[in-house]
Structure formats: structure tokens, C-alpha cells
Amino acid sequence: MSILFNAYPLARPALFAMDAETAHEVTLAGLQRAYDCGTTRRWLHDQPQWPVTLMGLSLRNPVGLAAGLDKNGAHIDALGNLGFGFVEVGTVTPRAQPGNPKPRMFRLPKANALINRLGFNNQGLDAFLANVTRSQFRQQGGVLGLNIGKNADTPIERAADDYLIGLAGVYPHADYVTVNISSPNTQNLRALQGGDELSQLLAALRDKRNELAQLHQRQVPLAVKIAPDLTPEQIDIIADTLLAHGVDGVIATNTTLSRDAVQGMAHAQEAGGLSGAPVHELSLAVIERLRQRVGQALAIIGVGGILSGQQAREKIAAGADAVQLYTGLIYRGPALVGECVATLRNTASR
Numbered sequence: 001m002s003i004l005f006n007a008y009p010l011a012r013p014a015l016f017a018m019d020a021e022t023a024h025e026v027t028l029a030g031l032q033r034a035y036d037c038g039t040t041r042r043w044l045h046d047q048p049q050w051p052v053t054l055m056g057l058s059l060r061n062p063v064g065l066a067a068g069l070d071k072n073g074a075h076i077d078a079l080g081n082l083g084f085g086f087v088e089v090g091t092v093t094p095r096a097q098p099g100n101p102k103p104r105m106f107r108l109p110k111a112n113a114l115i116n117r118l119g120f121n122n123q124g125l126d127a128f129l130a131n132v133t134r135s136q137f138r139q140q141g142g143v144l145g146l147n148i149g150k151n152a153d154t155p156i157e158r159a160a161d162d163y164l165i166g167l168a169g170v171y172p173h174a175d176y177v178t179v180n181i182s183s184p185n186t187q188n189l190r191a192l193q194g195g196d197e198l199s200q201l202l203a204a205l206r207d208k209r210n211e212l213a214q215l216h217q218r219q220v221p222l223a224v225k226i227a228p229d230l231t232p233e234q235i236d237i238i239a240d241t242l243l244a245h246g247v248d249g250v251i252a253t254n255t256t257l258s259r260d261a262v263q264g265m266a267h268a269q270e271a272g273g274l275s276g277a278p279v280h281e282l283s284l285a286v287i288e289r290l291r292q293r294v295g296q297a298l299a300i301i302g303v304g305g306i307l308s309g310q311q312a313r314e315k316i317a318a319g320a321d322a323v324q325l326y327t328g329l330i331y332r333g334p335a336l337v338g339e340c341v342a343t344l345r346n347t348a349s350r
């Protein structure tokens, strides 16, 4: 298994020679084929584990896949098999939409970073649910997060309608649901992070969740995903609003609009969200502030620029209960998952 697992550095130059979005599709298709053939099925059994509890859910380890890598939930089992304790798929919108024109994903290798302006390209809720219900990941002990958003052509004043449709659709199939209000690539979406807007949205979601909990006889935890581009005061208001509305967790953070760390590099001026190494410190600051404000009342999932086990450890030290990976996988390959789990486990047992 380790030969295949460690083969990523060899494949990387060929992948990096392709357009970033094409490389993404080729990699996912290859991973799926390897999983379908059965050649990779044993990977999971060989991965290090370290059980933890998050939002009342039992995870086999605290290292998750961040949203956006599998927007349609089409590769849940193959991705879960890489050793993640939890996998988050989406963002799904109620109706299918194409996203922004291509090219819309760019690598900045010198900074171990990416810029994307995909714009929630996805096949819509029905196709997403068909994929999710086919997957075996949950039955095999994995924890599945389903991430919901709004369509680009839904006016921002009607955003809650889309989130309510999303919540009702995904609720019976999710271990937790993430409300994504922090993508920079859907016009005005981040305005939903403002105190009044957030309060209104969360009040509507809370009522809907109560209804769904009755209907399905199960309380599904709700997490809200926030941006790294917030002032400490804004973070405090968000934290208070989440607590006031009974939200269970916060995912910190999404991509950044800042270009400070990549100035002068090729593609640095492309519009979109910057992910990878430059986000690590930004998200650490958000996690620290959140933890100070909420104590133990909210679960915090730390995400942004984890490229090593050490950086996963720093997220936990800042106050996160679990971590998620995305851009680090593109630069480091799947071996990063086990490295993070092993580092966290070793730290905890010291």
C-alpha cells in the first residue's frame, strides 16, 4: 500500500503540467478507478487512527476532508478510504449551476497555494443526494458532513430559502450539516456573516431543524463555515450569534481574499479565494479568537493551509477540536492524511 500511497510525488509533475481544474478531475477519476478495482481497499485499514468526539459524533480520527474537493458527493467512498475520520462534500445548491467561466482555478506553487473562483459549480441537490445515498462510507464508520449553499441567481434577500431547501434535503443523509456563508465567489454571500443577517438566517434554520428533528427522530448537528477575512470584533459577534441560535460547530476557515503573502507571483492577481499555506496563520487567529469567546460551548473545526502534521497540531493548539485538509492534498498527496493523524495522536499521548 505504501508504494501506491507514496507515489503521489512522482505523479505530481505530470498533474502540475495540466490546467489545475483538469488535473483535479483526472486525479479524482484515477482515485475512483483504483478504488473500484479494489486495489486500494486495504489503505484504510493501514491508516493510523485516534478516536475523538466532535459535536457529539464519534470520529475514528480528527482529520477530515474539507468541502469543495467533491462538490457533487460523487467520490465519497474513494476519498474516505484515504484514511479521513470525516469527509465533507458539497457545497451543493438547490439547483444545478455551471459556476464561473474557465479557467477558474490557478496554482501558485511557490507559495503552496491555489486561487479558485469556481462559484459553486455543481449538479444540484437531487443529483447530490443520489450520490450520497449510494455511498457506503457512513455504514463503514465514517462521519459524513454535507455542505449547503445558495444558487448564484437567488437574490441575497432570499438566501434563506435556498439554505432551508438544502437543509431539508440533506438532513436525513448527514452526520452533520455545514452552512457555507463564506465563499468569496458568490456575490454578497459573505454579507450573511453580518450580525443581523446571520441572526435571521440562523433563526430560520433553527426552526427548520427542530421540525426535521421531530420528523426524522434525530438531531443532526449544524456547523457554520466562516471566512478568514474578519476583524476580531466581527468574530465575536459571529460567535455570540452562533451560540444564541444553538449552532453546534464552526468551521474556520474558508479561502481568503488577501494577497499579502503572494504579491508579485504569477496568478496572484486572479480574482477568487486564496487557499493553502498563506491561510494557515489567518485561520489560526480566527480559531484562537473564537475559542477565547465561546469557551467549550462550540466545536471548532480548523481548516486552512495545513501542509504538514505540525500545522495540524498548531490548529489543535490554537483551539480546534478537529482539522480539515484541501490544498495540502494537492501539494503533498494522500500521505498527508496519515501524517496529520499520527502527529496529533503522538502529541496527545505525550
Ligand SMILES: Cc1cc2nc3c(=O)[nH]c(=O)nc-3n(C[C@H](O)[C@H](O)[C@H](O)COP(=O)(O)O)c2cc1C
Binding pocket: 066, 067, 068, 069, 071, 090, 091, 105, 114, 116, 118, 120, 147, 180, 183, 225, 253, 254, 255, 275, 276, 277, 279, 303, 304, 305, 306, 324, 325, 326, 327, 328
Ligand atoms: C478549489 C477549491 C474549491 C473549494 N470549494 C469549496 C466549497 O464548495 N465549499 C466550501 O465550503 N469550501 C470550499 N473550499 C474551501 C476549502 O474547503 C477550505 O476551507 C479552504 O481551501 C482552506 O483550506 P486549505 O488551505 O486546506 O485548502 C474550496 C477550496 C478550493 C481550493
